[in-house]
Amino acid sequence: MNEFELIRQVFMPVAVATANPAVRLGPGDDGAIQRLPPGSELVFSLDTLVEGVHFPADYSPRFLGWRGLAVAASDLAAMGADPVCFTLGLTLPYSDDKWLKAFAQGLSDAAKQFGLALAGGDTTRGPLTLSFQVHGTVPAGTAILRSGAHTGDLIGVSGMLGDACAALRWLDEPSPSHHARTLLGRYHHPEPKLTLGQLLRGTASAAVDISDGLVADLGHILAASGVGARLIEAAIPRSAALMALHGEESLAMALNGGDDYEICFTVAPDRWSSLEAAANRGELTVIGEVTAEPGLWLSDGHQDRPVHSTGYDHFGADE
Amino acid sequence: MNEFELIRQVFMPVAVATANPAVRLGPGDDGAIQRLPPGSELVFSLDTLVEGVHFPADYSPRFLGWRGLAVAASDLAAMGADPVCFTLGLTLPYSDDKWLKAFAQGLSDAAKQFGLALAGGDTTRGPLTLSFQVHGTVPAGTAILRSGAHTGDLIGVSGMLGDACAALRWLDEPSPSHHARTLLGRYHHPEPKLTLGQLLRGTASAAVDISDGLVADLGHILAASGVGARLIEAAIPRSAALMALHGEESLAMALNGGDDYEICFTVAPDRWSSLEAAANRGELTVIGEVTAEPGLWLSDGHQDRPVHSTGYDHFGADE
Numbered sequence: 257m258n259e260f261e262l263i264r265q266v267f268m269p270v271a272v273a274t275a276n277p278a279v280r281l282g283p284g285d286d287g288a289i290q291r292l293p294p295g296s297e298l299v300f301s302l303d304t305l306v307e308g309v310h311f312p313a314d315y316s317p318r319f320l321g322w323r324g325l326a327v328a329a330s331d332l333a334a335m336g337a338d339p340v341c342f343t344l345g346l347t348l349p350y351s352d353d354k355w356l357k358a359f360a361q362g363l364s365d366a367a368k369q370f371g372l373a374l375a376g377g378d379t380t381r382g383p384l385t386l387s388f389q390v391h392g393t394v395p396a397g398t399a400i401l402r403s404g405a406h407t408g409d410l411i412g413v414s415g416m417l418g419d420a421c422a423a424l425r426w427l428d429e430p431s432p433s434h435h436a437r438t439l440l441g442r443y444h445h446p447e448p449k450l451t452l453g454q455l456l457r458g459t460a461s462a463a464v465d466i467s468d469g470l471v472a473d474l475g476h477i478l479a480a481s482g483v484g485a486r487l488i489e490a491a492i493p494r495s496a497a498l499m500a501l502h503g504e505e506s507l508a509m510a511l512n513g514g515d516d517y518e519i520c521f522t523v524a525p526d527r528w529s530s531l532e533a534a535a536n537r538g539e540l541t542v543i544g545e546v547t548a549e550p551g552l553w554l555s556d557g558h559q560d561r562p563v564h565s566t567g568y569d570h571f572g573a574d575e
Numbered sequence: 576m577n578e579f580e581l582i583r584q585v586f587m588p589v590a591v592a593t594a595n596p597a598v599r600l601g602p603g604d605d606g607a608i609q610r611l612p613p614g615s616e617l618v619f620s621l622d623t624l625v626e627g628v629h630f631p632a633d634y635s636p637r638f639l640g641w642r643g644l645a646v647a648a649s650d651l652a653a654m655g656a657d658p659v660c661f662t663l664g665l666t667l668p669y670s671d672d673k674w675l676k677a678f679a680q681g682l683s684d685a686a687k688q689f690g691l692a693l694a695g696g697d698t699t700r701g702p703l704t705l706s707f708q709v710h711g712t713v714p715a716g717t718a719i720l721r722s723g724a725h726t727g728d729l730i731g732v733s734g735m736l737g738d739a740c741a742a743l744r745w746l747d748e749p750s751p752s753h754h755a756r757t758l759l760g761r762y763h764h765p766e767p768k769l770t771l772g773q774l775l776r777g778t779a780s781a782a783v784d785i786s787d788g789l790v791a792d793l794g795h796i797l798a799a800s801g802v803g804a805r806l807i808e809a810a811i812p813r814s815a816a817l818m819a820l821h822g823e824e825s826l827a828m829a830l831n832g833g834d835d836y837e838i839c840f841t842v843a844p845d846r847w848s849s850l851e852a853a854a855n856r857g858e859l860t861v862i863g864e865v866t867a868e869p870g871l872w873l874s875d876g877h878q879d880r881p882v883h884s885t886g887y888d889h890f891g892a893d894e
Contacts, residue, residue: 280616281718285654285720285721285722286620286650286654287656287709287711287718288620289616289618289654290616290619291617292616292617297599297609297610297611298609298611298617300606300607300609300694300695300710301606301695302662302706302708303697304664304665304666304697304698305699306666306699306700309699309700309701310699331605331606334606335608343619376619376620377621378621378622378623378706380623380624380625380629381628382625382626382628382702383625385623385701385702387621387623387697399600399608401600401604402603402605464605480604
């Protein structure tokens, strides 16, 4: 099929299935049109995923459709934005109906779950690469930035850390165990914490999503806010599956593993209990506190040691 | 340098040099924030460019920075939007300081000229691919769509057609003639018709930018509006450079050549003279009229013959 038929047959149904009234004009014109609620601001983020870098070669197209949008939507969660719509730049080596249908299914499932309408995009021929731009809105001035952390704030995270990183060890396992399947599910099917992000808006002093690892991403908050942090080793939340399969490495995976798409945030201590009560039971964990002294320190109960990011760097590997 | 240093050293200066007050938060957080004027809507469009498909291998990075943004901005022009900002997803095989600096220079030159602030993006490692998303605004309900053409409307175009297509013949010429340099300039340095687009807003009944060729792009207006068109062969505007170097092929190039990034639009006949008076002298040409009968016809003064698009199709070539 040619490019226009491809767009119409594969992506127009996704646009129709995910349509919402804030998108005044969706795919099919020179551009799309979004209407914002009065008094709100647009929050937007672009993420690019490259085959062999951000996902394995010959990766399941259905997982890819979900994961790609989830990764991008996670940035809206970290800003506390209400999700609205997205665009997709899809570069494909060839036009494969079966691949496209599976991809569109994963994409559509994710878009419906996250409340993101497909508003437009571009399809081109070339090495498999995807760029997702997600759009959300916040009441003006309420987006959660990385730069608002204060000395004495508590540092919290959502969910469990390290699972997606550990899953990379099990991608080629022909018959994974129950625990391995749990880890794989966390890699293939990340869930951006959009509802939590909205809850954090107006409460958290800073937030970031954990895409490159806790140490690296918390490091962005510390650098932007001009503060340091002290983390409690025993508090870093790790799943039963991770502990069972990778007990010895679990701390390193939870500190430095990427792809979890949980939220790390800072909050004034007196706001913690109401925040915890409003979140899902067990969703939030205090892992440390913001310090005036720069640097990131990890306490094992006896002493503090400095920790440095070994998180993923797309350009640093060979330089 | 690593990814974060690269972003800071190469792209932050572009963001600073192009900053405008509508971008409340630029690069460096999980997302960017844009403020819209009250009563306005967001217009946005994503364009992906792939090496070897949309530009030659080893293409000048300075030209690429300009061209990539110009191609995307042209969609804002076609919608009649006021330009605001853009994001860039840049996938690079390796981190090359010299290449990046030249690219950033071309990008910065274009962004300043077009009034587009660099608001965010993503840099990844992989085959050279660029996704630009451009943002503009219009007073609510005033964007120019493809679907508004009416029977009896005049069909107009800006500028000269076919030059960029002809330039492809001269890309490898070691010492191009004056005329060839004119054509090459049109390919390397397209100028999105943003001012004209704003002028057309509220006047034109439909518009499209000419990226895939006049016949293909006018075809989008005709399909979206449910009408046909009759073009006057002798009226199709062609430059002196094109006529001098490619006289015999010039009509085919002007009808089917892409990459010109001029605007094709339709307008009620009684609005033509005021539109022409407000545009730059000689910028606009009437090339035909909208017909109730579907199809696209070309008149040579003696008879009408049907014309079909041979425009570029990224996925159609080998299927």
